[in-house]
Amino acid sequence: MNGMSKIVKVTACVLLVPGIVFGLYIIMHGHLTPGGGFQGGAVIATISALLIVAYSDEIRGIMSRDILSIMESIALTAFIMLALLGLSATFFNNFMVNEGGLFGNMVSGINPGDLNTGGVIPLMNMAVGLEVYSALSLILVMMYFGSKKEVLEDAG
Amino acid sequence: MLANLPYITVVALIALGVYAVVFKHNLIKIVMGVHIIGSGVNLFLISLGYREGGVAPIYTHAPKIDMVLPTPQALTLTSIVINLAVVALMLSLIMLIHRRYKSIDSRDRRLMG
């Protein structure tokens, strides 16, 4: 198969930018509004599904399995390292909260929401978002190309 | 009796899922039954944490301090991702079975091991 017509391909490429920006917005504001790493990663993975549907067989050059696998491993390693960095007190210690540096403002009561708060939580949101996007895209690509092989010989 | 409507919905969902797992012969319908059971359990987890007259547990522009319980919502997020992983692996195994035996009927003698 060659993919769908030219109008569908151009529309999918145009919808790429608002989709990724919306998903990144949900990931970044995870500590202020409902959302976070898992939900934002799933939103960006739907864009990947849209691209696979539009470009059926030409997707092999755009989304390679090696790059997605490397991104997923780097994101999971970053998540574990952020957890180990607070090892001075306990595992998963929030060592950047209430200290005034990056992501360190104090917060109390009902307020309109300040992006500079939260300690190590926004960094963990970004790592988990990248990992969920890579994992879901990899599952989709592997299942799509796995359904096209020939029949195995009957080995008895 | 009618105030417990979410619990009645949970029993109906899980009963539908168990019916699909026990009584159907197509392998894909059995996997969809497993997924429906998982969704019913997620609904049960969230509806256990409702407090009468509460709002969402977020302090940004909150109307009042009286909030619903946040812990079952966090556990449900984990449960959704784990259900997705299990169903993805099951569907991959069904694809391999079809590629090798050319049939996905669970009454087939070759698939019974």
Place this chain on the structure above:
Amino acid sequence: MNAGLYKILVFAVLFAFITAAVVSTHPFGEPPSEMDDYFIKNGQNETGANNIVTSILFDYRGLDTLGEATVLFTAVTGVFMLFAGRK
């Protein structure tokens, strides 16, 4: 005893279990909530995030999130191994 009778028996037993479990919980709308009252009152001071669900997921119960990320990674490794093909 044919297969149809066994199926109806299994369905009836599972249905009885789930009904007993749902009936014996607390009535809808009045949950016991000591731990969650502590989270709602002190979550903002100790973690600095407005969203209490996110602070539970990543700060108070971070080990569960680590386990979930590992399960997702293992599932993707399994799918990769099944469809890799021979070379």
